[in-house]
Amino acid sequence: MGYELSKEQMNEILSQLKEDYLIYAPKCFQDGGRFSDTDCIRYGEINKIEEIVFDKKAEYSFKEVLLPISQTLFYFTEDSVKEADAPKQGAIVFLRSCDLHSVKRLDEIYLRNGFSDYYYQRLRERVVFVLMGCQTAFDSCFCVDMGTNQSNEYDMSIDRSENGYQLDCKSNQLEKLLSQYATNNLSVTPAYVTETKTRVNIPSNLSYQIGNSNMWREYDTRCINCGRCNFVCPTCTCFTMQDIFYTDNEKAGERRRVWASCMVDGYTDVAGGASYRQKNGDRMRFKVLHKVLDYKERNGYHMCVGCGRCDDICPEYISFSHCINKLENGMKEVMEHE
Amino acid sequence: MDMNTKSLKKNAFRVTKERGITASRVRIPGGRMEAKYLSLIQEIADTYGNGTVHITVRQGFEILGIPFDKIDEVNKLLQPIIEGMGINQQNGGSGYSAAGTRNITACVGNTVCPYACYDTTAFAKKMEVAIFPNDLHFKVAFTGCSNDCGKVRMHDFGILGMTVPQFEADRCISCQACVKACAKKSVQALSFVNNRPQRDESKCIGCGECVLSCPNMAWTRSKKKYYRLTLLGRTGKKNPRLGEDFIKWADEESIIKIVKNTYDYVKEYIDVNAPGGKEHIGYIVDRTGFEEFKNWALKDVKLPEIAEVTHRIYWSGIIPK
Numbered sequence: 001m002g003y004e005l006s007k008e009q010m011n012e013i014l015s016q017l018k019e020d021y022l023i024y025a026p027k028c029f030q031d032g033g034r035f036s037d038t039d040c041i042r043y044g045e046i047n048k049i050e051e052i053v054f055d056k057k058a059e060y061s062f063k064e065v066l067l068p069i070s071q072t073l074f075y076f077t078e079d080s081v082k083e084a085d086a087p088k089q090g091a092i093v094f095l096r097s098c099d100l101h102s103v104k105r106l107d108e109i110y111l112r113n114g115f116s117d118y119y120y121q122r123l124r125e126r127v128v129f130v131l132m133g134c135q136t137a138f139d140s141c142f143c144v145d146m147g148t149n150q151s152n153e154y155d156m157s158i159d160r161s162e163n164g165y166q167l168d169c170k171s172n173q174l175e176k177l178l179s180q181y182a183t184n185n186l187s188v189t190p191a192y193v194t195e196t197k198t199r200v201n202i203p204s205n206l207s208y209q210i211g212n213s214n215m216w217r218e219y220d221t222r223c224i225n226c227g228r229c230n231f232v233c234p235t236c237t238c239f240t241m242q243d244i245f246y247t248d249n250e251k252a253g254e255r256r257r258v259w260a261s262c263m264v265d266g267y268t269d270v271a272g273g274a275s276y277r278q279k280n281g282d283r284m285r286f287k288v289l290h291k292v293l294d295y296k297e298r299n300g301y302h303m304c305v306g307c308g309r310c311d312d313i314c315p316e317y318i319s320f321s322h323c324i325n326k327l328e329n330g331m332k333e334v335m336e337h338e
Numbered sequence: 339m340d341m342n343t344k345s346l347k348k349n350a351f352r353v354t355k356e357r358g359i360t361a362s363r364v365r366i367p368g369g370r371m372e373a374k375y376l377s378l379i380q381e382i383a384d385t386y387g388n389g390t391v392h393i394t395v396r397q398g399f400e401i402l403g404i405p406f407d408k409i410d411e412v413n414k415l416l417q418p419i420i421e422g423m424g425i426n427q428q429n430g431g432s433g434y435s436a437a438g439t440r441n442i443t444a445c446v447g448n449t450v451c452p453y454a455c456y457d458t459t460a461f462a463k464k465m466e467v468a469i470f471p472n473d474l475h476f477k478v479a480f481t482g483c484s485n486d487c488g489k490v491r492m493h494d495f496g497i498l499g500m501t502v503p504q505f506e507a508d509r510c511i512s513c514q515a516c517v518k519a520c521a522k523k524s525v526q527a528l529s530f531v532n533n534r535p536q537r538d539e540s541k542c543i544g545c546g547e548c549v550l551s552c553p554n555m556a557w558t559r560s561k562k563k564y565y566r567l568t569l570l571g572r573t574g575k576k577n578p579r580l581g582e583d584f585i586k587w588a589d590e591e592s593i594i595k596i597v598k599n600t601y602d603y604v605k606e607y608i609d610v611n612a613p614g615g616k617e618h619i620g621y622i623v624d625r626t627g628f629e630e631f632k633n634w635a636l637k638d639v640k641l642p643e644i645a646e647v648t649h650r651i652y653w654s655g656i657i658p659k
Contacts, residue, residue: 032558034550036448036455036501042555060555069554070508226515228553242512244532258533259511259554266513 001175002188006164009181010049016177017092018047021128024065025094026058027051043093052094054160057138059313061234062095066106066123070258073119077252084254090126094158096134097192098141098307101148102234103129105295105303109237119257128171133159133191140308142198142321148305150192157190198308200321202292203328205335210289212337213330215323216281222316223280227261229287229310229320235303238262262287288323341406350436351409352400362387362401362412365434365441367423367470368462368480369397375419382415396441409433424463426470435471438616442466444480445488448499454482455499455546456563461590468594474604475616477572478597484524484545484566491581494619495597496568500544500587502560502644503537509556510534516548516557523547544587564642567593569651570620577655579620586646592639603634620653 005013014023025046032040041053042060072084110120131154143149155171168188169175230236240260245253260267263283268276277283295303310320343353351360364379379399383391388403404412413433420427420434428435442465445451447458458480465478478495481488490496512533520528527541528548535548544564548557564587571581585592600619607622607630608615623631628651641647 029558031561032555034552034555034558035452036499036546036559036563037457040555040558068508069511226551226553227511227513231511231554240512242533247532261511261513261553264513264553 001169001178002186003167003169003178003182004161004163004165004186004188005167005178005181007049010165013177013181014047014049021090021092022087023047023092023094024062025052026056026062028053049165052132054132057141057307057309057312059309060232061102061307061309062093062099063102063106063234063236065091065093066103066120066127067110067237067239067259070256071119072254072256075252075254086122087126090128091123092128092130094130094132096132096307097151097190098143098146098148098305099234100129100131100151100153101146101305102307103153105235105305106237108299128155128174130154131157131190133157134193135159135191137193137196138308139197140311140319140321141193141196142200142306142308144194144196144306145200146302146304146306149194149196154190157188159188159191196306198311198321200306200324201328202302202324203331205331206293206327207331208289208293209334209338210293210327210330211285212334214333215326215330216279216285219281219284219318219323220279222318223263223284224316225263225265225280225283226315227264228313228315229318230261230263231259232309232313234307234309235291235305236261238267262290284318284323288320288327291320292324292327339406346406346409348435348437349409349413349432350434351404358406360404360406360409361392362404362409362416363394363434363436364399364401364416364419365425365436366397366399367425367442367466368444368459369446370444370459371419371423375422378415378419382412386412386415397443398441424467426467428471437471437473438475439469439472440475440477442478442480443488445482447480447482451482452550453485453546455501455544455559456482456565458482458488458499461497464590465594465597468598469601472601473615474601474608475618476597476601476604484543491568491571492573493571493581494569495593495600496566496571496581497593498566498568500564500566501546501549502544502562502564502587503542503546503548504558504560505535505537506556506558507534509554511554511556513553515551515553519547519551562589562642564589564644565593567596570618570623570653572618572620574618576618576621579653579655582651582653583648584651585641585648587642587644589642589645592641592645595639596635599635599637599639600631603631606634 023046024043026041027044027046029040041056041058043062075082110117156174157168159166166188169178238260239257241257243255291304292302339358350363383389383401386404386408387401390402392400394400416433417431442462444458444462448454448456462480477493479488479490479493480497481490482499484498516535517528517530524545524547525541525543527538528535549559567585567588568581569584607626609617
């Protein structure tokens, strides 16, 4: 059911929702950018609808809500262990179509990849998704080519309109709340883009042979293995485990899991001191092929959702989409040498 | 030919090797100007000078080869530049007022450079308004970060940008990029304890390398901007030396106040027989002792709580008798 609500009405609804939910949305962290006197748009808790940034892309995705960057799993001391509490409240997440498509990828890894991850599931069950419509694509977006430009998997959608906000609600619970304020009953379809400036072409003959191409060598020197591309990616799901013994009392501690990156040193360290993919180009190859080849072989659809954040964040101006577009020539190169 | 060389110099013109020929010294405070003024400088050089310009060490243009009798015309043409850059001027149309206090220089600063911790030109211009024009020999320079591209330690007052790095532990992914950056590029203020960086506040110089290297915004900049103030560096024949740290984590207001206070101190203690009425502040401090200087400089200055003041400074070199 579609609604149009004023800013004031939206804020009343948010304040009611805040009783049961933490509300996360892309917002502006003023002077919170990497460089001085710059802002950072990323996810954070909001209180008012006007805090949501609609006209810029969040540098980091929403995934930290479902997959906390650093998550304590349990505490231990002597012979006892205590599981870390789940958050008291559920979460409402405002996100765009590409990100909503990435939820399916996260679910695939954490719920349907052999077993269901307890810590993920207990957060996931209590998340409500609000789709933010996209009037136009940002420069680095390539969602149309990845088939992620439109989504119906939302609980509610939101688009800005002349008089406030237009919403399409699919959740009964939210519907009850909205109907208290509804000024109109409209037919609302969330905005979505049908073309993007950045285009990608994933060659149909793409195979692991591409690993023999010289195309990866360029990244040996260009890439600085900082991992920003992984941390901003809404579909990267890797973590590492840390057992911490508190410095004041080493008899107590905690186990936490922390985001990991296949681009950063240490990712492939194994017992005995060995380590793999030392060259940054090899790490790039591993990441790119995971996003557009091997994940699809296992799950039937590409992992990459085309949000373009990795392009935007790279301090060395390495473009993931540009790399994808090199795959076709790379395949020609390796097939010639067959 | 009759020319009052004292007035000539106070009007930002130079006595050159060639009799009757001068050069116009155009100051650009903070080193940045609108490009449109370049065409005015070109016009002066082509019309009244010898068609050449020297780019000066202190971020100015020296328009060369101007005959004495063209000074008035040159000053009229300079007026839009002086007004456009908001330079304190005593009489409109009379050219630059020049004297002992030298152009305030700045590195490119945070409007361009990722490392810079503040807008160096903006601060330089604030300082300009506070202290210009003045006959006393003061050199002030601004640089965005501890790299000191502005070579501010060669000045009486050097201002280096600082930020207090803020750490959000829950955003840290233990990659150690900050620890490595701090060790290799800065002062090894970060150690790695329980998979997270630990900052040694006494070592940290607020350069921001940790913030720049962090891939996940675990490190961010402080809302407030801070500065390191270095003192009494100098070049010259007698006893050149680099400036020493005076205050770490100072604020903008305090720095302006300290520089202004130092003018009062110099007026009190300058050698009345100093050649041209100019004496490097450092030599005066050598005479009065640092304590006396400090009393004057810090008068009514309210430093931020985290500020660290050096209570004794020992410069290198021989103190002249």
